[in-house]
Amino acid sequence: ADELFANRTLLELLGFQAPSVYRMNEEMHRSALIGMRPIPKDMAELRLKFCHMNRRPIGGLHIRKVDKDRLPTILEVHGLLSQGKTVGYYGSQAKHLLAMTLPADVRLPGLTGCLDKMIDGREAVLYTEPKLIPAIMNHINNLAHRYAIPINVVDE
Known part of the structure; x- marks a missing residue:
């Protein structure tokens, strides 16, 4: 293309x-x-290119598994937000489970939204179903390699 x-x-x-x-x-x-x-393929990648050029560090990504037995509470999510962290979700099952748990006024971004905040230097917590973690790790590692930027990812 x-x-x-x-x-x-x-x-x-x-x-x-x-x-x-x-x-x-x-x-x-x-x-x-x-x-x-x-x-770059999107605005987040263009911003990563600037981070590399300016040698500006970016925030890390904490991946948390979510399923019927492991759901975050509203207190946990608000606690993370009050610490200045970005909280997001990735995957349709994670979206459905979080929608059942969290009030309607709590809107969470997806992976791209978390990446955008990480570029701003903030830490991000991403809730996802376990089967999607390898794809997320692969995507983040590809971005880190492509733009020669260290991105800290922790699978919690």
């Missing part, structure tokens, strides 16, 4: 436009602010 986005003439003929994150990365590269590669 990167080759397609780089070919402006073809994109115009097709009636398409490169994604805004791609165009921003390209403009910053032209302005000699950053290198063209790696090409």
Whole structure:
């Protein structure tokens, strides 16, 4: 897809436009602010690229398993929030279980929302079902490798 986005003439003929994150990365590269590669896929990845460039550390991710027998209480979630941590969930089962446990006014972000807050330097706690943990770890490790940034992940 990167080759397609780089070919402006073809994109115009097709009636398409490169994604805004791609165009921003390209403009910053032209302005000699950053290198063209790696090409970020979303805004969080573009921000990771800046963290690498500025050598700015990011917050860590704590993964907590959730199932019918292991549900966080409202006190636990509010305690984490009051400590300045971001609390999120990943996976449809985790979303369903947390919706049954937490009041409707408690809105939690997903993995991307947690990553966004981690880039701001905050610690994040992500509730997920156990079977998704390898995919989450793989995704975070790929981002850390791609942008040459250490990301601390703890499977609790």
